[in-house]
Amino acid sequence: MTALLTTDPRTGAQTDTGISATTxxxxxxxxxxxxxxxxxxxxxxxxxxxxxxxxxxxxxxxxxxxxxxxxxxxxxxxxxxxxxxxxxxxxxxxxxxxxxxxxxxxxxxxxxxxxxxxxxxxxxxxxxxxxxxxxxxxxxxxxxxxxxxxxxxxxxxxxxxxxxxxxxxxxxxxxxxxxxxxxxxxxxxxxxxxxxxxxxxxxxxxxxxxxxxxxxxxxxxxxxxxxxxxxxxxxxxxxxxxxxxxASLNPLVITAGAADARTLAIGEGLFASVSGSAGQLCTKPGLAFVPNGDAGDALVADIVSRAEGAAAQTLLNARIRTSFDEIRARLIAHGGARSLVEPAAGEAGYALTPAVLEIAARDVTAEVTEEAFGPLVVLVRYDTVDDVRQALDAVPDSLTATIHAEPHEDGVRAALTAAVVDRVGRIVYNGYPTGVRVSWGMHHGGPWPATNTxxxxxxxxxxxxxxRPLAWQDAPESLLPAELRDGPCDAPRRVDGVLQLAQH
Structure with missing residues (x-):
């Protein structure tokens, strides 16, 4: 039986693992x-x-x-x-x-x-x-x-x-x-x-x-x-x-006030979120909505500068590397996106530098909302919240949405929240969706196609x-789990409608 091969993506070299496919x-x-x-x-x-x-x-x-x-x-x-x-x-x-x-x-x-x-x-x-x-x-x-x-x-x-x-x-x-x-x-x-x-x-x-x-x-x-x-x-x-x-595109929206007040900070944070781990994260913001105007232009210029100066990073495998090129080409040829930064291959293996595309919000269609696994971001330029809302109608539901806004923009922030609340499983404010906290309160899921649950x-x-839930009706005590027997219990439970804390 033929052994399976493993590939070092840094070099493209393949090695026999000695592992055979399971029959x-x-x-x-x-x-x-x-x-x-x-x-x-x-x-x-x-x-x-x-x-x-x-x-x-x-x-x-x-x-x-x-x-x-x-x-x-x-x-x-x-x-x-x-x-x-x-x-x-x-x-x-x-x-x-x-x-x-x-x-x-x-x-x-x-x-x-x-x-x-x-x-x-x-x-x-x-x-x-x-x-x-x-x-x-x-x-x-x-x-x-x-x-x-x-x-x-x-x-x-x-x-x-x-x-x-x-x-x-x-x-x-x-x-x-x-x-x-x-x-x-x-x-x-x-x-x-x-x-x-x-x-x-x-x-x-x-x-x-x-x-x-x-x-x-x-x-x-x-x-x-x-x-x-x-x-x-x-x-x-x-x-x-x-x-x-x-699959998830994780739209990120930057208001005019945020772009003006935090141009360099947002440029740095957004680029790190897009390019971290070579952009191979399920929570990478694939679409970033940037306002038209001087502040938005400055933010775009900052992101472009960072991408142009970035070194190549290794993608996980040949399939991801090939898919990245194919999807980027489709976004340009069929989605109408414009290339601001062209990606370049590294010296060996599956390495690649970041890519940046740009499109007007009014031109966002299903053809420009395909997830590209890797260091690519599409910057969507907009004028109003309605522009964002209309563009989001073409974006598949996602794991996350992110909103960057200033304290004085309460109305805009509320409107943007209303625009994304039914489309995602987590809303991030003035942060970045990459880096999912492992905790009691975290939710990492979203409407289809982000997840199916x-x-x-x-x-x-x-x-x-x-x-799965299981109910016991009129069961002898000896057949009940310890947590359902009368008397002290080391787990919280609801007894005759009253919540009781654990007793140790």
Whole structure:
């Protein structure tokens, strides 16, 4: 069987990984082991699962040097960026451990039997329970935070589910070593053997999604691939949830007052947001609305100057490099955008300098709103809020929208907020959307095609994707989960309509 190849995007050199594509028979066996592990995982108390999550975080940090070295050679991302991303992954596991300990995610409810305005009512107790083995597809641009050791894996496991990961073809060795770090830590902690599984190869990923033992899919990647996976799910005898983070342009709007008051600061911040990690971030602002007039002209000139002086950065793979050129050409040929800064190839590999395009707001159509993964921004020049609103009608819904405005522009800021509130999952004020905080309150999602769900893939509430509600009516106490039994409880719950805090 032919081994899979890995490519160093800094040079374009390919190396034999020694890894073979997973056969359909092997996929079925891996899914079967995950199903067996599910019965054991769901039987453990929350404190045990929280301990497992912390042990996994420790295991990642113990293998930091080896993991970062592998990712350097397969992604071309900076060492500091990769170290920070690995720290983020460890933090995510620990944050979910805290959430599991706290227990509020269970949404536990007890309604005791008794008289009601509608007559005698039965005893009903309800909470969220895990759903089964989860298939996770890692993304190319986050080899740690959105891949094998990323948020989908952490949140699915926190919910009580085993995880089967499809390794990304752009970082096969990083995936393999990340998986090894997880399985070593899990085995040392005493987790069942099928808690984690991994498959390699495009065909194996399709077979995994179709496997009857898989209960949901978490995916971060292109809209095209997301649609393929959704079709496979739709053809299953029993369709399952598909949580896809797919495509996003993340419009950013700068008011006249902000452009005048903070020209250089906004130029610096916007360019950093567009070009950071070579523009390969799902929250990169692909469209920036800049007012017409002297202040807007000065801002555009500043961004152009920064782009012209920028060094080439390495893109993740050949496919992204080719797609960047194709999309940029379409934006100019069919979208009517004008090139202000031409990109230039680096000396080796898939390196590229930033590109800047410009277009009038009245000319924005669907042809100019295609996401270009890489260091490209389209500057949209406008006169009024109505111009922005009309242009946004041609922009697909996104993960984020950003508004830069001054304190005296309350009316404009409110109007812009109203223009974007139904189009995105997060609104950023006087900041930049790149850099998604991992926290209890974060929401990383948006209307289609940004995602296909109302849930988030970042933050504590990401756990909700991999749980389902279950109610017990007139159940014997011995059959109830500990969180639904009468008496003190170490999780918050609502009892006969009254919210009760945890009791320890």
């Amino acid at each position: 359909p028979e092997e996929v079925a066996a891996i899914a079967g082991r995950a199903a067996e592990a599910f019965a054991a995982l769901r039987a453990h108390p929350r404190a045990w699962r929280a301990g497992l999550l912390r042990a996994l975080a420790d295991g990642l940090e113990a293998d930091r040097d080896e993991l970062v070295a592998a990712a350097l050679a397969e992604t071309g991302l900076a060492e500091a960026r990769l170290n920070g991303e690995l720290s983020r992954s460890a933090f995510q596991f620990r944050l979910f451990a805290d959430a599991v300990d706290e227990g509020g995610y269970l949404e536990a409810i007890i309604d005791h039997a008794g008289d009601t305005p509608l007559g005698p009512g039965p005893d009903v107790r309800r909470m969220l329970v895990p759903i089964g083995p989860i298939a996770v597809f890692g993304s190319s641009n986050f080899p740690f935070a959105f891949s094998v050791v990323g948020g989908d894996t952490a949140s699915a496991l926190a919910a009580g589910n085993p995880v089967v990961i499809k390794a990304h073809s752009s970082h096969l060795l990083t995936s393999q070593r990340s998986f090894a770090a997880l399985t070593r830590a899990a085995a040392s902690y005493g987790a069942p053997g099928g808690t984690f599984g991994m498959v390699f190869g495009q065909k194996a990923g399709a077979v995994l999604v179709a496997d009857a033992q898989i209960a949901a899919v978490g995916f971060t990647g292109s809209l095209h691939t997301g649609r393929i996976l959704q079709r496979i799910i739709d053809e299953r005898p029993s369709p399952i949830p598909f949580y896809g983070e797919l 109302q849930h988030t893939s970042v933050g504590v509430t990401a756990i909700r994707r991999f749980l």
